[in-house]
Amino acid sequence: MRIMVGALMAMVAGQSAADAQGRRGEEPVDAVVACRTERDDKARLACFDRTSATIASARQSGDLIVLNRAKVVDRRRRSFGLPSANALAVADVRGATVKELSGVVRAVSLTRTPGRYVFELTDNSAWEMLEPSAPPSAKEAVNITAVRLGGFRAKIGRGRAVMVKRVR
Structure with missing residues (x-):
């Protein structure tokens, strides 16, 4: 249509x-x-x-x-x-x-803040974790959802959900 x-x-x-x-x-x-x-x-x-x-x-x-x-x-x-x-x-x-995005982690890098990481998905988008957490693994499934007040929460694998922001 x-x-x-x-x-x-x-x-x-x-x-x-x-x-x-x-x-x-x-x-x-x-x-x-x-x-x-x-x-x-x-x-x-x-x-x-x-x-x-x-x-x-x-x-x-x-x-x-x-x-x-x-x-x-x-x-x-x-x-x-x-x-x-x-x-x-x-x-x-x-x-x-579009209220959520699902993808797979392709690469992970450490930010300047200890315990925070940037993960890149297979669609070339990059997301920074805003909360200290264990780093995601390559090929791990990610589900990112929009939350109130314009934020985003990522559920990575079976771990707890963390706040993220899109870097690129």
Whole structure:
């Protein structure tokens, strides 16, 4: 299923589909769907041509973004734990929330603080343990979940859960 996210911030030159149909403020995708109600074949085709041209122009200019739900979820999974520097409109995509990340430890290194480690997962993400704990072993399963107030807790193998932060 493809999801269309965004709005036209600046309408293209000429008459928009919303204006043509007397529906000011209508989203461009809704205008295409509204064309289905035209009974006359020629009028329906003209409506589809007009509204699809508006959408094509908006996509080309970057005012309308088309996203695939699977790609949104994948992007969120890859950026899980990182500060959201680029808050794209993917925040509003239903069913695309990522609240936990599971992985396998690939490498472990000691931090400058005794008892604290940085572990790297097979997906190339790196997490720093914020509490003194035994180091995780390579190939050990990890489940990282988001907790209240923006923190993250990692359950490493059968050990106790520890607070972590994403390094990269």
